[in-house]
Amino acid sequence: MNTERKVLLIDDDADLVAINEAVFAARGFTVDKAYNGKVGFERARDGKPDAIVLDVMMSTNSEGFDLARRLRGDDATRGIPLVMVTSVNSTVPFTYEPDGVFLPVDRFLEKPVPPETLVHEVERILASLPGTGS
Amino acid sequence: MGEPQRILVVDDEVGMREGCRRILAAEGFVVETAADGRAALEHFQAAGGFDVVISDLKMPRMGGMDLIEALHAIDEDALLLVITAYATIDTAVDATKRGAYGYIPKPFTPDELLLHVRNGLEKRALRLEARQLREERERRLLEVAFERSKSTTILNCMTDGVLVINRHGQIVLRNQALSRILPDGMPLPTPVETLGIPELSDLVLEVVRSEDALIASKELAIGPCTYMVNAAPVREPVGETLGAVAVLRDITALKKLEVAKSMFVSMVAHELKSPLATIESSLGLILSGAAGNDAERDRHLMNRALLRATTLRTLVGDLLNLTAIETGNFTLKRTRTDVCRVVREVVDGLADKAAEKGVSLALACDEPLAASEILADTNAIHSVITNLIDNAIKYTPKGGHVSVRVDDAGAYARVSVQDDGIGMTAAERDRVFDEFYRVKNEQTAAIPGTGLGLTLVRRLVEMHQGRIDVDSTPGRGSTFRVRLPTTAYAQGA
Ligand SMILES: Nc1ncnc2c1ncn2[C@@H]1O[C@H](COP(=O)(O)OP(=O)(O)OP(=O)(O)O)[C@@H](O)[C@H]1O
Ligand SMILES: [Mg+2]
Numbered sequence: 001m002n003t004e005r006k007v008l009l010i011d012d013d014a015d016l017v018a019i020n021e022a023v024f025a026a027r028g029f030t031v032d033k034a035y036n037g038k039v040g041f042e043r044a045r046d047g048k049p050d051a052i053v054l055d056v057m058m059s060t061n062s063e064g065f066d067l068a069r070r071l072r073g074d075d076a077t078r079g080i081p082l083v084m085v086t087s088v089n090s091t092v093p094f095t096y097e098p099d100g101v102f103l104p105v106d107r108f109l110e111k112p113v114p115p116e117t118l119v120h121e122v123e124r125i126l127a128s129l130p131g132t133g134s
Numbered sequence: 135m136g137e138p139q140r141i142l143v144v145d146d147e148v149g150m151r152e153g154c155r156r157i158l159a160a161e162g163f164v165v166e167t168a169a170d171g172r173a174a175l176e177h178f179q180a181a182g183g184f185d186v187v188i189s190d191l192k193m194p195r196m197g198g199m200d201l202i203e204a205l206h207a208i209d210e211d212a213l214l215l216v217i218t219a220y221a222t223i224d225t226a227v228d229a230t231k232r233g234a235y236g237y238i239p240k241p242f243t244p245d246e247l248l249l250h251v252r253n254g255l256e257k258r259a260l261r262l263e264a265r266q267l268r269e270e271r272e273r274r275l276l277e278v279a280f281e282r283s284k285s286t287t288i289l290n291c292m293t294d295g296v297l298v299i300n301r302h303g304q305i306v307l308r309n310q311a312l313s314r315i316l317p318d319g320m321p322l323p324t325p326v327e328t329l330g331i332p333e334l335s336d337l338v339l340e341v342v343r344s345e346d347a348l349i350a351s352k353e354l355a356i357g358p359c360t361y362m363v364n365a366a367p368v369r370e371p372v373g374e375t376l377g378a379v380a381v382l383r384d385i386t387a388l389k390k391l392e393v394a395k396s397m398f399v400s401m402v403a404h405e406l407k408s409p410l411a412t413i414e415s416s417l418g419l420i421l422s423g424a425a426g427n428d429a430e431r432d433r434h435l436m437n438r439a440l441l442r443a444t445t446l447r448t449l450v451g452d453l454l455n456l457t458a459i460e461t462g463n464f465t466l467k468r469t470r471t472d473v474c475r476v477v478r479e480v481v482d483g484l485a486d487k488a489a490e491k492g493v494s495l496a497l498a499c500d501e502p503l504a505a506s507e508i509l510a511d512t513n514a515i516h517s518v519i520t521n522l523i524d525n526a527i528k529y530t531p532k533g534g535h536v537s538v539r540v541d542d543a544g545a546y547a548r549v550s551v552q553d554d555g556i557g558m559t560a561a562e563r564d565r566v567f568d569e570f571y572r573v574k575n576e577q578t579a580a581i582p583g584t585g586l587g588l589t590l591v592r593r594l595v596e597m598h599q600g601r602i603d604v605d606s607t608p609g610r611g612s613t614f615r616v617r618l619p620t621t622a623y624a625q626g627a
Contacts, residue, residue: 114415
């Protein structure tokens with residue numbers, strides 16, 4: 001397996017990022033962090049992470065969705081696996097379909113997600129990718 | 135039979151008057167006499183009427199012809215017989231045309247007189263009966279009309295819409311409220327389906343057709359409003375269904391409240407869930423050793439967990455207070471309170487926190503204030519001031535300044551909390567008093583809070599008939615001002 005795996009964690013809850021960072025780091029990941037969509041996009045484009053973990057709700061209900069769309073629309077970031085974490089279902093009175101059109105993500109997890117589960121999900125997605133290490 | 139019947143004999147000839155009186159009195163009638171029309175009229179009025187009036191035509195002062203008219207003006211059913219000589223038979227005919235019941239040609243025998251009188255009395259009895267019937271009918275009609283207009287008025291005063299259909303499913307009655315809900319100028323009766331609301335027509339038709347007295351209820355959305363429809367059969371006492379009545383009650387406001395309530399509950403749940411999840415994960419991570427052992431990192435995580443636990447406890451406290459205020463279970467214990475003293479206590483209490491963060495905290499209290507005494511719940515005012523100063527410290531970076539000032543503002547004691555911290559945009563400022571609202575940006579990301587503090591502050595200030603306002607500029611700082619009515623003002627001095 002590749003040794004240099006890099007994950008980008010984007011969430012406005014700094015504590016959650018710190019916890020996840022600890023677990024990802026313990027599993028050998030290099031961790032990059034961002035606390036809002038704008039910085040998140042820059043980090044994704046410039047830092048070339050192997051996977052991105054993204055929270056749906058940041059300063060607005062849709063900041064995560066908007067960022068996901070933007071990442072998918074940019075050539076530099078389009079191919080990066082995206083795991084979306086949310087508590088939207090339980091807080092905002094709207095639902096969505098986790099389909100590729102409206103929600104262009106690879107995995108969709110409902111908060112709270114135990115950090116270990118998150119790491120497993122990211123590792124599974126990375127393992128399933130064809131031609132690792134390109 | 136019953137009371138003796140009363141007869142008035144009018145004639146200017148004494149012989150004629152007395153002759154008639156004798157004949158009639160002998161038959162058991164009560165007879166009175168008058169010498170001319172005017173005297174007869176006065177008599178008639180004073181005695182409250184007679185069953186029959188027998189009158190000569192030619193008399194001084196007022197003759198028989200004028201008497202007919204005058205009597206009928208008093209009592210339209212008054213019965214009058216004229217006595218006349220053959221020579222004036224034309225006049226007699228004329229008199230009957232004018233309303234006299236008949237005429238008795240002179241001379242006449244006692245039997246002839248009695249015959250005429252008896253016929254007249256019979257006629258009079260019939261007339262009275264007819265009048266009674268007429269009056270009765272009119273009274274009943276009036277009653278019905280009154281009852282109907284009464285129930286119509288009541289129906290139209292109702293705020294609920296009322297719809298009545300007959301057993302053929304036709305609308306036979308609707309009140310004004312219903313016409314407002316379902317504007318429809320269709321003349322009645324009209325099939326209920328013409329309303330164009332299948333859910334409503336299905337409901338009432340189901341009730342009409344049901345064998346057992348079915349009472350059906352349903353929520354119905356019409357336009358932007360929601361109605362609760364209750365439909366019940368209208369039955370005859372014996373049990374036959376005549377139709378159905380439906381009452382439409384506007385429950386839109388109730389619905390909105392329900393939605394607002396569940397939104398609130400879901401927001402609270404979310405506010406509780408995220409910090410709890412973070413605390414859980416932090417502790418889980420440290421205890422499981424899944425991420426190895428890094429003493430410094432673990433210490434940081436535990437500190438954060440502690441901070442969030444504290445925030446949670448504050449949140450629950452604020453929630454309890456807010457709920458108490460909303461349900462009216464929060465009673466202010468108002469006593470004479472010195473604003474300056476309370477503010478000084480709060481500033482002293484928060485001095486360490488400010489120092490720790492590297493923010494200066496200064497108090498200016500122009501003592502003695504003309505009116506720094508207010509009638510207030512000391513604890514509530516304490517928590518108002520604490521929230522404001524706590525925010526100022528929280529949202530001001532290291533090296534900043536917070537200054538608190540108490541002064542007079544007319545009828546109010548004014549507390550101003552000013553900081554040179556991160557400030558807010560106008561849009562953010564407009565929402566700071568909303569439940570759970572927190573500004574989210576890079577600067578606030580690491581600052582714990584629930585967004586209930588200012589909500590509570592405003593409620594408490596308003597409960598004291600006070601005012602709160604905010605000035606703020608992004609990057610330059612904010613000023614919160616609270617004005618509380620002084621006792622001098624409250625007592626109307
Ligand atoms: N002095 C201030 N300067 C800048 N922003 C402020 C200030 N006071 C309040 N705010 C903004 O208003 C929001 C609401 O304040 P509020 O006191 O209601 O909640 P909070 O401080 O976030 O949480 P808590 O319920 O724990 O007080 C804050 O999150 C912050 O964004
Ligand atoms: Mg606050």
